[in-house]
Amino acid sequence: MEELKQRIKLEGVIASQQVLKLDAILNHQVDPALTMEMGRAFASRFAAEGVTKVVTVESSGIPVAFAVALELGVPMIFARRKKTLLADPDSYVERVPSFTKGIVTDLMLPKRFIKKEDRVLLIDDIIANGDAARGLVKIIHSAEATLVGVGIVVEKCFQSGAQSLRDQGIRLESLVRIQSLGEEGVVFAD
Ligand code: 5GP
Secondary structure (H helix, E strand, C coil): CHHHHHHHHHHCEECCCCCEECHHHHHCCCCHHHHHHHHHHHHHHCHHHCCCEEEEECCCCHHHHHHHHHHHCCCEEEEECCCCCCCCCCEEEEEEECCCCCCEEEEEEEHHHCCCCCEEEEEEEEECCCHHHHHHHHHHHHCCCEEEEEEEEEEECCCCHHHHHHHCCCCEEEEEEEEEEECCEEEECC
8 A cells, every 4th residue: 555655654653673653643643534545455355255344452453443344334343452340251362462562461352242154354553473463363263253364554574473374374464564674764575
């Protein structure tokens, strides 16, 4: 997605060789028009898959997952990251390391929102080591639903997450692929 690359070049902040801050477009501030564009891009890539639910994880996956779900005309569900007093006790739970927080967190998704007839599209903002996505994949498998694919806004190719999911036979599509972060700025893979 060319516009997204331009926005990343203009507004992304390289925090280290591993971490790109995208607070201005993905992780804090949300640009509704750009987000809807992302939604349309994923919806068209997965249009033939008969998706019945879009699943993401709070919080940064929510706007783009909402946009995809709106385009596909299906519900969007987000896994919560930790127990709250109102958490549904009848939930799927997967413990995953959090890339940004440096701790483990529990992903929780109430069982009543995913059924085995569902055809699920997973959406997330950025993939690094793939722990968040793998946790969601496990939840889909626990629910015996069908995973049709994974849509990621920004794939960091120099970390192993995206490739490890593809190696499992999962269809993973990203809108932008980053080869490296460093003194030369953000280098895109294609
Ligand atoms: P993973 O589980 O794939 O290691 O990390 C994915 C999660 O960590 C994403 O939901 C994303 O929000 C966050 N994350 C991973 N890498 C980055 C990064 O370079 N920048 C930002 N802002 N978030 C990241």
